[in-house]
Amino acid sequence: MHMVDALLSPAVGGAMTAVSVGAIGLSVAKIKNTSENPDKFDEKKIPVMAVLGAFIFAAQMINFTIPGTGSSGHIGGGILLAAILGPFPALLTLASVLLIQCLFFADGGLLAYGCNLFNMGVCACLFAYQIIYKPIIKKWGLNKKTIFVAAVFSAITGLQAGAFMVVLQTAISGVANLPFATFAALMQPIHLIIGIIEGIVTAAVLCFIHSVRPEILDNNISRTNTVRPYKLLIIFIILTLIIGGVISIFASQLPDGLEWSIEKTEEISGIEISNDDTAENIVLEYSPIGGIIGSIITVALAGSIGFIIHIAKKQRKQTGES
Amino acid sequence: MASLYHASVNISNLEQLAMQKSIIHKIHPMAKLISAIVYIVVVISFSYKNITGLVPFIFYPVILISLANIPYKFLLKRTVIALPFSLMAGISNIIFMPFTDGMISFVAVMLKTFLTVFAALILIATTPFTEITHQLNILRIPKILCLLIVMTYRYLSVLMTEAFIMHTAYILRSHKQNGIKLKDIGFFLGQLVLKSFDRAERVYNSMKCRGFDGTYYGKYSGMRISDIVYIVVVAGLAIFLRVFNLSLFIGGII
Numbered sequence: 001m002h003m004v005d006a007l008l009s010p011a012v013g014g015a016m017t018a019v020s021v022g023a024i025g026l027s028v029a030k031i032k033n034t035s036e037n038p039d040k041f042d043e044k045k046i047p048v049m050a051v052l053g054a055f056i057f058a059a060q061m062i063n064f065t066i067p068g069t070g071s072s073g074h075i076g077g078g079i080l081l082a083a084i085l086g087p088f089p090a091l092l093t094l095a096s097v098l099l100i101q102c103l104f105f106a107d108g109g110l111l112a113y114g115c116n117l118f119n120m121g122v123c124a125c126l127f128a129y130q131i132i133y134k135p136i137i138k139k140w141g142l143n144k145k146t147i148f149v150a151a152v153f154s155a156i157t158g159l160q161a162g163a164f165m166v167v168l169q170t171a172i173s174g175v176a177n178l179p180f181a182t183f184a185a186l187m188q189p190i191h192l193i194i195g196i197i198e199g200i201v202t203a204a205v206l207c208f209i210h211s212v213r214p215e216i217l218d219n220n221i222s223r224t225n226t227v228r229p230y231k232l233l234i235i236f237i238i239l240t241l242i243i244g245g246v247i248s249i250f251a252s253q254l255p256d257g258l259e260w261s262i263e264k265t266e267e268i269s270g271i272e273i274s275n276d277d278t279a280e281n282i283v284l285e286y287s288p289i290g291g292i293i294g295s296i297i298t299v300a301l302a303g304s305i306g307f308i309i310h311i312a313k314k315q316r317k318q319t320g321e322s
Numbered sequence: 323m324a325s326l327y328h329a330s331v332n333i334s335n336l337e338q339l340a341m342q343k344s345i346i347h348k349i350h351p352m353a354k355l356i357s358a359i360v361y362i363v364v365v366i367s368f369s370y371k372n373i374t375g376l377v378p379f380i381f382y383p384v385i386l387i388s389l390a391n392i393p394y395k396f397l398l399k400r401t402v403i404a405l406p407f408s409l410m411a412g413i414s415n416i417i418f419m420p421f422t423d424g425m426i427s428f429v430a431v432m433l434k435t436f437l438t439v440f441a442a443l444i445l446i447a448t449t450p451f452t453e454i455t456h457q458l459n460i461l462r463i464p465k466i467l468c469l470l471i472v473m474t475y476r477y478l479s480v481l482m483t484e485a486f487i488m489h490t491a492y493i494l495r496s497h498k499q500n501g502i503k504l505k506d507i508g509f510f511l512g513q514l515v516l517k518s519f520d521r522a523e524r525v526y527n528s529m530k531c532r533g534f535d536g537t538y539y540g541k542y543s544g545m546r547i548s549d550i551v552y553i554v555v556v557a558g559l560a561i562f563l564r565v566f567n568l569s570l571f572i573g574g575i576i
Contacts, residue, residue: 005438006408006431010367028464043536044526046466050473051522052515054481057474059511061325062485063501075511084515096471100478103446103454104333106404106439111362175370175431176411177418197504204508209515216519294573295377302384309388 002101003116003166005109009173016169017114023122024095027088049085053093056081057100066197078124079133079155080202084209084216087125087134094121115169119162128158142217147206152199159198163191326486330479332400339392339447346390350549351453352460357556358445364560365437370415370427374569376434382556383440390448397447401439408435451475456540465538472538477525484517 005013031045056077063074081090098116101107108116136150167187171180210217340347346354361382368376387394412431416424446454452472459468488510492502502510526534 002407004404004407004435005362005366005442006434007411008366010363013363013366024464024467028466031466043534046469046473046536047526047529048519048522050470051477051481051518051525053470053474054477055514055518057478058326058481058485059514061329061482062489062507062510063325064504064507065499065501067504080511092467092470093474095467096474099471100451100475103442103451104336105329106400106443109362109404109438110359110442110445111366111438170411175366175427175434176414177370177424177427178411178414179418183414200504201507201511204505205511205515208508208512212512213516213519290573290576291374291570292573293576294569294571295374297572297576298377298569299380302378302380305381306384306388309385313388313391 002108003112003119003169005112007170007173007175008109008112008115009175010111012169012173013111013114015114016118017111020095020114020117020122023091023118023126027091030088031092045089049089049093050096052081052085053097056093056097064201075198075201076120076124076159077202078120078158079129079151079198080205082125082129083133083151083202083206087129090129091117091121091125094125115165119165119169123161123165124154124158127161128154132157142210142214144207144210147210147217148203151203151206152196155199155202156192156195159191159195160188163187326482326489330482333478335396336443336447337450339390339396340450342391342448344390344448346386346448349448349552350543350545351449352457353545353549353552354445354449355454355457357553357560358441360553360557361441361560362438364564365434365441367564368430368434370430371423372567373426373430373433374573375564375567376430376437378563378568379437379560382560383437383444386444386448387440390444392444392447397440397443400443401436404435404439408432452540459538459540460542466536469536469538477521480521481514481518484521485514488514 059077060074078090078094081093084090085093095117098108098113098120102109102113102116133150133154136146136153140146164184164187167180167184170176170178170183206217361379365376365379386392387397408431412428415427415431418424419427452475455468455471455475458471459465489502492506492510493499496503
């Protein structure tokens with residue numbers, strides 16, 4: 001599920017963006033590390049990552065029927081990408097896919113981009129893949145059974161973590177007044193079902209690749225892992241807390257600044273101006289009609305400006321043509 | 323398949339819009355990027371009770387849309403995609419809050435959704451995508467990611483066509499079926515992955531032939547004074563309207 005701008009507070013959006021930028025930075029560093037020449041990363045990887053990014057994009061639009069329900073679903077693809085490309089390249093690939101989705105399809109938003117990258121990318125590629133998929137494959141080898149088990153469990157874990165993050169981000173932002181427990185009770189079971197289906201499909205795709213081109217999956221798992229997943233998780237949590245804390249300190253100081261400037265403006269102009277804390281009173285008690293009329297006039301004003309520009313352009317075009 | 327088809331049409335539509343020539347299209351991409359981000363941050367910083375404060379922000383999309391010749395209908399259609407999650411949260415506000423508060427916050431959430439989605443769509447409809455990634459590179463986003471974004475974008479249409487062909491072939495051979503069966507999806511997507519790998523190999527070879535070595539190229543053009551004025555005006559107005567409630571002011575006069 002894509003997080004949207006409208007439900008975020010600037011502090012949460014900012015903190016998540018900072019953490020996701022950190023995750024991207026880490027991934028870039030990792031990719032440069034694994035190539036033979038650290039100055040020039042393995043440029044052959046980029047086309048593979050890009051084309052697979054486009055693949056994920058296309059794959060998300062292919063619906064399959066879910067037996068017995070009559071509904072249809074599509075894959076998210078985080079674990080699939082991580083299993084094929086490795087976790088860090090997979091995260092970068094998802095980062096580019098999510099950016100394109102956010103800009104071209106209004107899936108999520110510019111400020112929610114960090115949240116979405118964390119919920120769908122980091123949770124799947126750096127968390128679920130590292131703590132479940134990779135250990136299972138490493139311990140019991142690569143065959144159809146282990147792929148199935150690893151894919152299903154990591155997909156479930158990734159989606160549960162992602163869904164929980166959505167709940168958490170919405171709750172902390174406080175724009176939507178959903179009670180935390182109710183929202184979680186709604187989201188987690190839905191995403192459990194989605195996770196199971198995602199896992200089965202991911203497993204089916206990986207098993208097919210394993211039987212036809214096993215070297216694609218082998219290459220990836222044999223690489224040594226230098227970052228411990230637990231360590232990574234703890235780093236991310238601490239990072240989020242620190243950044244979130246710093247931003248919310250600023251945010252809590254900001255209203256004071258706002259109040260001060262509002263007082264000043266009131267002094268100068270002699271007009272009473274609303275402020276968030278008193279907005280409700282103003283809207284409900286002070287002058288509900290004034291507020292509504294003012295809003296309508298503002299909208300009408302904006303609309304007429306748009307209309308005038310439109311007419312002016314048309315006329316200019318006509319005079320240009322004649 | 324409908325959604326694949328719609329997606330490719332959508333991308334090419336937005337690309338065509340971005341290729342137009344207007345005052346807004348001429349503004350430096352960095353100026354548009356910065357002002358759009360400032361605008362979105364200011365919009366979402368409003369509390370959920372403050373509708374009257376949010377209303378004046380409608381000037382930004384209205385003026386930009388008419389200056390940049392973007393069809394309203396097209397933007398509205400795209401915005402509907404973003405609605406379900408906001409709608410759910412908005413309705414939950416009506417349920418879980420006292421009714422008046424709930425309605426007010428519902429309207430505020432929907433207004434915020436429209437304003438933020440419009441801001442992002444206007445950005446992409448007035449700026450070619452490669453220009454935006456180029457700005458990201460200037461902003462010190464690692465070049466590997468910039469390259470990746472540009473190339474993913476380039477290969478979207480290729481892979482979508484590939485998927486479309488496979489899907490049509492599958493559907494033609496399966497009677498009375500809406501989508502792909504769950505038991506076939508593994509083979510289907512697996513085949514698509516293998517095709518992607520082969521395609522990537524060919525892409526790499528042809529890029530290598532043309533001298534690709536992992537460098538990101540883009541020409542840098544400096545900002546003009548008018549671009550800086552644009553940032554100052556948009557960001558300044560956004561911050562001013564954050565503090566000064568225009569709707570109440572107009573209402574107060576009357």
